[in-house]
Amino acid sequence: MSQISLGMPRIASYGSGNLFATESFPHAAHRDLDNAQLRANLGHATGTIREKRLKVVAELPDWEELREAGSVLKQQVMADLPRLLVQLEENVTQRGGTVHWARDAQEANEIVAGLIRAEGATEVVKVKSMATQEIGLNEYLEEQGIAAYETDLAELIVQLGHDKPSHILVPAIHKNRTEIRDIFLAEMAGVDPELTDDPRQLAMAARAHLRRKFLSTKVAISGANFAIADSGTLAVVESEGNGRMCLTLPETLITVMGIEKLLPTFLDLEVFMALLPRSSTGERMNPYTSLWTGVTEGDGPQNFHLVLLDNGRTAALADEMGRSALHCIRCSACMNVCPVYERTGGHAYGSTYPGPIGAILSPLMTGIEAEENNSLPYASSLCGACFDACPVKINIPEILVHLRGKDVDAEHAKRKLPSQMDVGMAAARVAFSSGRNLALVEKGLPLGKLMAGPDQKIKRLPGMAGGWTQSRDIPAPPKQSFRAWWKKEHVPTPDTSQTPDAAAESGEDG
Amino acid sequence: MKIALFATCIVDAMFPRTAKATVTILERLGHQVLFPATQACCGQMHINSGYFDDALPVVANHVAAFSQGDYDVAVAPSASCVASVKHQQPMIARHCGDADLENRANAVGAKTYELSQLLVDVLGITDAAAQLGSYFPHTVTYHPSCHGMRLLRLGDRQLDLLRSVGGIELRDLSGPDQCCGFGGTFAMKNADVSSAMLEDKVKSIEASGAELCVGGDASCLLHIGGGLSRKDSGTATLHFAEILASTMEAPVSVSGEVELLTGRGRS
Ligand code: SF4
Numbered sequence: 132m133s134q135i136s137l138g139m140p141r142i143a144s145y146g147s148g149n150l151f152a153t154e155s156f157p158h159a160a161h162r163d164l165d166n167a168q169l170r171a172n173l174g175h176a177t178g179t180i181r182e183k184r185l186k187v188v189a190e191l192p193d194w195e196e197l198r199e200a201g202s203v204l205k206q207q208v209m210a211d212l213p214r215l216l217v218q219l220e221e222n223v224t225q226r227g228g229t230v231h232w233a234r235d236a237q238e239a240n241e242i243v244a245g246l247i248r249a250e251g252a253t254e255v256v257k258v259k260s261m262a263t264q265e266i267g268l269n270e271y272l273e274e275q276g277i278a279a280y281e282t283d284l285a286e287l288i289v290q291l292g293h294d295k296p297s298h299i300l301v302p303a304i305h306k307n308r309t310e311i312r313d314i315f316l317a318e319m320a321g322v323d324p325e326l327t328d329d330p331r332q333l334a335m336a337a338r339a340h341l342r343r344k345f346l347s348t349k350v351a352i353s354g355a356n357f358a359i360a361d362s363g364t365l366a367v368v369e370s371e372g373n374g375r376m377c378l379t380l381p382e383t384l385i386t387v388m389g390i391e392k393l394l395p396t397f398l399d400l401e402v403f404m405a406l407l408p409r410s411s412t413g414e415r416m417n418p419y420t421s422l423w424t425g426v427t428e429g430d431g432p433q434n435f436h437l438v439l440l441d442n443g444r445t446a447a448l449a450d451e452m453g454r455s456a457l458h459c460i461r462c463s464a465c466m467n468v469c470p471v472y473e474r475t476g477g478h479a480y481g482s483t484y485p486g487p488i489g490a491i492l493s494p495l496m497t498g499i500e501a502e503e504n505n506s507l508p509y510a511s512s513l514c515g516a517c518f519d520a521c522p523v524k525i526n527i528p529e530i531l532v533h534l535r536g537k538d539v540d541a542e543h544a545k546r547k548l549p550s551q552m553d554v555g556m557a558a559a560r561v562a563f564s565s566g567r568n569l570a571l572v573e574k575g576l577p578l579g580k581l582m583a584g585p586d587q588k589i590k591r592l593p594g595m596a597g598g599w600t601q602s603r604d605i606p607a608p609p610k611q612s613f614r615a616w617w618k619k620e621h622v623p624t625p626d627t628s629q630t631p632d633a634a635a636e637s638g639e640d641g
Numbered sequence: 642m643k644i645a646l647f648a649t650c651i652v653d654a655m656f657p658r659t660a661k662a663t664v665t666i667l668e669r670l671g672h673q674v675l676f677p678a679t680q681a682c683c684g685q686m687h688i689n690s691g692y693f694d695d696a697l698p699v700v701a702n703h704v705a706a707f708s709q710g711d712y713d714v715a716v717a718p719s720a721s722c723v724a725s726v727k728h729q730q731p732m733i734a735r736h737c738g739d740a741d742l743e744n745r746a747n748a749v750g751a752k753t754y755e756l757s758q759l760l761v762d763v764l765g766i767t768d769a770a771a772q773l774g775s776y777f778p779h780t781v782t783y784h785p786s787c788h789g790m791r792l793l794r795l796g797d798r799q800l801d802l803l804r805s806v807g808g809i810e811l812r813d814l815s816g817p818d819q820c821c822g823f824g825g826t827f828a829m830k831n832a833d834v835s836s837a838m839l840e841d842k843v844k845s846i847e848a849s850g851a852e853l854c855v856g857g858d859a860s861c862l863l864h865i866g867g868g869l870s871r872k873d874s875g876t877a878t879l880h881f882a883e884i885l886a887s888t889m890e891a892p893v894s895v896s897g898e899v900e901l902l903t904g905r906g907r908s
Pocket residue numbers: 410458459460461462463464465466488517520521522523524525
């Protein structure tokens with residue numbers, strides 16, 4: 132199979148697959164904001180999980196130290212990625228596994244399909260995995276005549292509903308139980324037609340459906356939460372036990388993993404196993420953690436393939452300001468605390484990766500100029516809740532601003548005529564780069580007061596500023612600025628007029 | 642102490658009362674307030690909108706204005722602008738390859754305080770009624786702005802100061818840590834999401850039953866006040882500096898020349 136020397140890239144190779152917003156964020160958000168059911172579900176679900184997370188995080192007195200350790204470990208991994216990847220490959224190979232390298236989504240899909248075909252299989256079971264969603268594996272396999280069955284309950288709901296996940300941890304967060312029952316009744320072969328929307332009944336129906344698949348399918352596909360370079364061990368962290376079934380029952384296991392998932396040593400898992408469950412589901416420990424190293428005779432899958440996926444990760448790594456986005460352990464804490472995500476849901480972000488991390492990761496992996504991904508870094512009020520929640524301390528707001536800068540530069544390079552925003556920013560630059568200029572602008576304040584009319588409110592503005600007046604008034608400006616008042620009317624108390632501060636008082640005339 | 646006032650562009654142009662109140666408080670404590678006349682803006686709007694090149698002269702102007710003059714500390718009645726001075730200005734200088742500006746920006750940043758930080762940490766104010774004579778017989782609820790909370794880690798400084806004002810009654814705000822949806826040009830670029838966030842903030846303010854929503858950032862208050870005004874809500878917004886400046890003898894006039902931040906007069 133294709134062996135590609137990875138090395139540290141000089142030329143960024145961008146990712147492909149499901150990493151793109153095909154519609155600009157404000158447009159997509161506009162539609163999803165109108166979905167009252169979605170907003171209610173999201174508000175409820177994110178609110179509950181936020182509370183749980185805060186509670187279990189508060190239990191650990193060394194939470195901040197753990198976050199720092201997680202952040203530093205990931206920095207080390209990124210700095211030493213080429214060596215660690217080769218070390219992982221050597222250890223996996225030595226223990227009977229086979230390692231494949233995929234530059235992008237297409238290569239990864241072809242590798243996986245080839246491996247399934249080599250086993251003579253036409254069906255596979257799947258453990259919930261972001262990497263395989265990112266590369267659009269299910270759709271690719273379907274084209275190749277291979278059926279891929281999702282076994283995570285929420286993923287199953289999404290798959291049966293011919294839908295897209297809207298949250299990386301709770302993919303069906305946008306569906307309520309009545310909607311789920313309707314999907315099961317319509318799509319699940321052999322389901323009891325009397326099925327109600329009782330959660331237990333729904334779970335039992337899914338369980339019966341999945342058991343049949345687990346017992347009959349010979350190939351499983353998974354992602355991985357972590358890979359330990361010095362032992363070749365892979366780890367999957369999950370809640371339902373479907374992952375454990377997939378990882379142990381079939382004859383062949385194919386794991387698709389982003390190259391950033393590495394940890395140097397087994398001991399490092401300690402830090403991440405303290406960080407991940409608390410941050411993601413708000414639990415002290417998740418119910419199932421599966422670890423496996425290569426192939427063990429007579430126990431578990433007898434063929435193990437590891438597909439290492441780049442797909443734009445080296446492009447992200449090449450961005451000095453943005454590379455820490457690769458530290459992400461996909462816990463979803465940032466989206467659960469995000470006031471924007473809470474209101475729009477995940478679909479508005481287009482890519483497999485929604486929420487604050489998606490708003491930086493997608494454009495970093497595809498380049499800021501790909502499709503509508505340049506609208507993603509603006510999908511934030513920069514409130515900073517994501518940075519506070521992130522267990523590996525990714526400074527998402529700072530990277531959002533950095534990517535906005537890249538977008539503005541890219542747009543300027545493309546455009547001949549300035550945009551409305553460009554004109555406004557240029558005018559503001561002039562006004563804000565000297566006290567005298569700002570004072571001149573402020574001389575116009577009484578005019579604004581006049582414009583505000585008798586009720587002293589400005590209710591409608593043209594152009595971009597119309598976005599503001601869509602839901603907010605602007606008060607009438609004052610008759611004079613502070614600067615003008617200070618100059619004309621301020622009388623210092625206590626009386627310091629004997630010792631005026633020449634340097635500060637003089638200078639440009641306000 | 643000689644204290645240089647960074648009024649911030651929005652307060653200077655739109656809410657001079659907030660800057661006047663800041664001056665009043667500091668002078669009442671016996672300090673000398675200076676106003677470096679060449680100051681304009683911290684550059685945050687340009688930076689957060691991605692216009693780094695346009696931000697450079699704005700940043701350079703601020704750093705120049707506050708690098709001269711004999712003062713001990715600088716103060717601004719805005720956490721967001723102080724955070725920008727401390728963190729974003731050196732970043733822009735670095736981005737544009739100006740190491741000298743970066744050093745001077747760091748020096749200015751180190752001397753710059755948000756108003757409640759200065760009052761509590763430097764000037765030792767713990768009881769506004771006793772130490773400042775603050776008196777404000779109204780019910781208020783308090784919205785902690787994101788940048789004060791998360792970038793400057795102000796904690797309860799502003800709230801504790803408010804609690805110690807004579808005659809005041811504080812009402813709890815539900816979801817206080819939730820962003821009001823302002824975010825600079827976010828409010829225009831993503832007006833729908835921003836409005837949805839504001840709607841929820843306005844609801845919780847109204848549910849608090851307070852007469853006024855108090856905060857420490859004029860920009861957030863402009864945003865929240867604009868939403869309250871649009872709904873013709875009876876509630877208005879006010880900067881905490883104005884409450885601290887208010888005394889029994891000289892109460893803050895809530896229906897004066899510049900009205901409250903919502904632009905509506907109250908009597
Ligand atoms: S960015 Fe941080 S908080 Fe968000 S999913 Fe990744 S690890 Fe979790």
